[in-house]
Amino acid sequence: MRNFSLGCPLSSLLYSLVAEPLAILIKQDETVKGIKSSQGNISKIFQFADDTTITVEDEASMDRVIVHLHNYGLASGAKINENKSEIMYCGVATRTPGRWEFREVVDEVKVLGVYLGKQQGEARDKTWENVISKVQKLLNLWNQRKLTIKGKTVIINSLIISKIIYPLSVYDLPDRILNKFNSQITTFIWRRNRNLINHKSLIAPYKEGGLKLVDILSKKQAIRIKLVTKFLTSSTKHIWFDYFRSYLESFGTKTVFNFEIKAAICNFY
Template structure:
């Protein structure tokens, strides 16, 4: 339409005629007419047979709010979703959930609400991303963060909680557009290919994306190419295959006089990857061999320049030697583009983007406490999530390992407790190690457990490292027993009740009853046939394994 009355009426008549044949009627009373171009803010109306809504600057289509001023469109859509986010958070804040449960809410209810915006719109302003991230973290922790943001996004066995790294998540969704364009054959992909030469993008390094950005004005594709360039730079060349499949041109690792390399006659003759100028023995081709392969003369300066920078780079790559190179099929895609093209889902991309070298602070502190640098931290962090589904126990052990459990010492420093002395002995400062191991009251309880195990002919020497952090040398049932004991001790601390062996037995019975009704009998270990008391051995019909336990039974003060 050209903005005239005639063309508008023709278009409306066509829609009306179509409705008579298809039965799909246009609700003209709710149809908004939006001026674009020079008249985008105009309130001018055109007389038509049907009643239309004039003077609009926005309309909603496929879940997105469109605005005649495109830059406003991004902020408007995100602000609308942030309002809905507040409502979801307010609803779930009324429930008593652990951070593990709240992370599940983030993954299943909050982030899916934004995915359409992440995929369809250019990157939001940094301020909007910060607001979104801050709101989500505040919801997860119900206040200030207890564990570093870079740590909680890691897997369980790395000390994380599998929290979503929102920034990496957005980037992985943006990168998926490169795969869609390369593999797709439709009108949209053809438009994208007019902006960017995806053939060169797939066969060169990050600097091509940077140079392409200078020639386009589309904000969405500028974001995609910028993210791709950063992604390529983050890839670690840690194997011979990655090294030989690395592109020669537009590669930020191979620069001559601080400028990228691109020799079109090499590229057109198929010399695009490191592999193309490497012999089967792993040595760089000589000038004569390269000329024979290309069947044409090669500029001597070009050859010597690339040979020098490539040789220097190969030496700088640790633990990767070209002599280990074995001939394989010709690479269809470069090292950099393979993770994007060869994976149908974004999980691998996301994992690569969120990867960081941050180490939980707690590991250093526990190493100092035990004077032991050989602790297998992957096993320590991950075993509670492998051996039980009980989120109460999982979160309790996570707080113990990360040293963020609310002991009196910790609460006193925060101004939330009047005293930092132990709830049980009233003598020493109540730290995590004191509460669960050094306190005399707890020592008596652990000694009773140890004696009962010996009476049952189960030989286990319980030490502080095994009890506090867990030990992969003990079976699942023993690990769950220690967790149940720590749960009982912490419940006694919260209720200001002195822990004792009879109270522990009652707590274990309750947990066992829940286990008996919720777990497959075929999932057995060797320990739960022993529920101990001071004088005799009691046998119960169910045995240990992967256990789901409930809350501790209330224990009277003794």
């Protein structure tokens, strides 16, 4: 990997090839007890680039995972920094203090910039407050430059929206958070707390006299539609499908899955 530059398109693919054996080791080990979904499927490991999240049922399973991490390190040269790794106990899991060198967190753990915790509402709010803070710092930085309104729109569409996309795919967006983002954008564009022209005009295409400003509410709705489409049409069954299905069934929609609805969805779109 040292022979490839940071921006090389092959580097991520090669890293995936190197990381895959670790996932195989853990998934195929029957002594590692993962978390079972309501549909009976089991999750043990989630990987994204060099970020790895382990979900196991008990401490004995975690001991086995550490053995695999050690063996994987001997073969690949990679090493897990236990001092920078975090562990969080959930439910009634038996807890042995000081069993590993992992830093123990109590309420929530940060995964890929998003807080996941025992109290979902608190973790969600903490995530969004963190994003709001990052967005404001970026806007403050670009406010020091003399940008045109069109230039400011480019900054919002390219830099600001990118900070929102991933959390938006994980958590719902409360109205108060949406209003906060819109307020930040309005102040950045007009240097005051209200729009000088209608918001619908700002998000309209150029040919209609708009600036093609990305509308956060529309982006949220598009992400939701994409998620549902993937759930209904994907040939690959991801573990989150189980939880989404259970969530839908909690509304009394269990009978929906007894019908062929893909054709109807295609007609809808």
